[in-house]
Amino acid sequence: MTRAGEAGPATACTVCRGGWPQAADRIATLGESAVYLHDDQFFPGWSVLVLRRHATELFELEPDERARLMSEVSGVAHALKLVFDARKINYALFGNLVPHVHWHVIPRLPTDPAPLEAVFAIPHQPVRLGEVERSDRIAGIRRHLER
Amino acid sequence: MTRAGEAGPATACTVCRGGWPQAADRIATLGESAVYLHDDQFFPGWSVLVLRRHATELFELEPDERARLMSEVSGVAHALKLVFDARKINYALFGNLVPHVHWHVIPRLPTDPAPLEAVFAIPHQPVRLGEVERSDRIAGIRRHLER
Numbered sequence: 681m682t683r684a685g686e687a688g689p690a691t692a693c694t695v696c697r698g699g700w701p702q703a704a705d706r707i708a709t710l711g712e713s714a715v716y717l718h719d720d721q722f723f724p725g726w727s728v729l730v731l732r733r734h735a736t737e738l739f740e741l742e743p744d745e746r747a748r749l750m751s752e753v754s755g756v757a758h759a760l761k762l763v764f765d766a767r768k769i770n771y772a773l774f775g776n777l778v779p780h781v782h783w784h785v786i787p788r789l790p791t792d793p794a795p796l797e798a799v800f801a802i803p804h805q806p807v808r809l810g811e812v813e814r815s816d817r818i819a820g821i822r823r824h825l826e827r
Numbered sequence: 828m829t830r831a832g833e834a835g836p837a838t839a840c841t842v843c844r845g846g847w848p849q850a851a852d853r854i855a856t857l858g859e860s861a862v863y864l865h866d867d868q869f870f871p872g873w874s875v876l877v878l879r880r881h882a883t884e885l886f887e888l889e890p891d892e893r894a895r896l897m898s899e900v901s902g903v904a905h906a907l908k909l910v911f912d913a914r915k916i917n918y919a920l921f922g923n924l925v926p927h928v929h930w931h932v933i934p935r936l937p938t939d940p941a942p943l944e945a946v947f948a949i950p951h952q953p954v955r956l957g958e959v960e961r962s963d964r965i966a967g968i969r970r971h972l973e974r
Contacts, residue, residue, distance in 0.1 A: 737916055738897065739905040746901060747894035750885065754893060758886040769884055771920040776935060777943050779915060788923060796924050800945035 695780035696734050705814070707821050712749040713783075715756050715825070717818050720806035723786050723799055725764040727821065729753055731781035738773070738781075753783050759824035760787040767792075770799060842927035843881050852961070854968050859896040860930075862903050862972070864965050867953035870933050870946055872911040874968065876900055878928035885920070885928075900930050906971035907934040914939075917946060 694700050701716035707727065708715050718726040729752060735741055741749065757769040766787030773783050786799050794802050809817065841847050848863040854874065855862050865873040876899060882888055888896065904916040913934030920930050933946050941949050956964065 737904060737908070738901040738918065739908075741901075743894070743898060746897055747890070750893055750897045751890060754885040754888075757884060761884070761886075768922055768926060770923070771885065772945075773918040774945055775915055776917070776945070798919075798921055798923070798945070798947035800947040 691734070693734055693780050694778055695730055695782070700778065701728060701730065705818065707818050708825050710752045710755075712745060713752050715752075717814065717821070718784070719808065721809050721814075721817070722804045722807040723792075724789065725760045725766070725787040725817070725821065726799075727756055727760060727785045729756060729783040729785060735781050736775055736779040741781075749781075753785060756785050756821075756825065759821055759827075760785060763787075763820055763824050764789055767795070772800075838881070840881055840927050841925055842877055842929065847925065848875060848877065852965065854965050855972050857899045857902075859892060860899050862899075864961065864968070865931070866955065868956050868961075868964070869951045869954040870939075871936065872907045872913070872934040872964070872968070873946075874903055874907060874932045876903060876930040876932060882928050883922055883926040888928075896928075900932060903932050903972065906968055906974075907932060910934075910967055910971050911936055914942070919947075 691697055705716040705719070706714060707717060713729040713731055715727055715729045718728050720726065731749065738746060753771060757771065760766060761769055764787040767790055768788045770786040770788060771783060772786075773781065775781065788795060838844055848866075852863040852866070853861060854864060860876040860878055862874055862876045865875050867873065878896065885893060900918060904918065907913060908916055911934040914937055915935045917933040917935060918930060919933075920928065922928065935942060
């Protein structure tokens with residue numbers, strides 16, 4: 681089985697080739713997934729869980745594998761709620777552009793500019809953090825995930 | 828335990844009060860959720876799975892309950908793929924407006940007007956089906972779910 685970010689056969693999948701997400705954004709490697717800080721931090725704490733093997737739909741996963749993945753999604757959501765004092769967590773699996781299974785887990789904060797709207801409906805300039813701030817944010821989430 | 832659509836104590840939750848979704852849009856009642864055809868059928872087959880008990884986050888669910896819910900989400904996604912010949916399924920749990928756990932499960936078709944975009948980023952006039960067409964669509968999905 682080829683795991684994302686590991687050497688494997690040539691593939692057309694950006695994730696399996698290690699092209700996205702960036703290794704520097706990795707928060708933690710979990711059993712079925714690896715979790716990264718999303719490039720765009722307009723919504724602080726926006727994280728992405730990438731399935732470690734290649735699949736494109738939930739119904740391609742074995743039932744136990746799907747349950748473990750969703751337990752990891754749930755654990756990351758809980759950590760993000762605590763770290764960012766979120767009022768709600770948003771969860772999305774699309775794959776329209778990059779079909780490899782990846783979950784967006786997005787804390788919605790009390791300071792949210794449009795709290796009732798879907799993140800994807802809110803036009804904004806992407807926020808790219810500087811290296812120090814990004815590392816601090818990653819470390820903060822990682823500490824909560826390890827508890 | 829109060830179940831959505833059943834008589835229960837007075838509550839501020841629209842879903843628990845039976846205010847949404849409409850009973851006429853119900854496709855099937857599953858173990859942990861009930862699945863409905865979404866009001867807006869601009870994306871044909873857009874369905875909504877509502878958790879039968881009240882909760883607002885994945886991490887509030889018991890592990891087995893969450894696994895069963897996600898198995899139901901997965902089964903509905905598979906049925907929608909078959910019925911609508913979808914090229915990809917989108918899955919989203921937001922709850923910004925109605926926090927009661929509900930999953931949007933949205934087949935993306937080869938005829939999709941913006942296949943790489945999130946549904947929530949595509950401005951459109953909602954499509955409300957007439958009664959006969961809506962009933963036919965509900966019945967078609969139900970037949971595949973029962974297989």
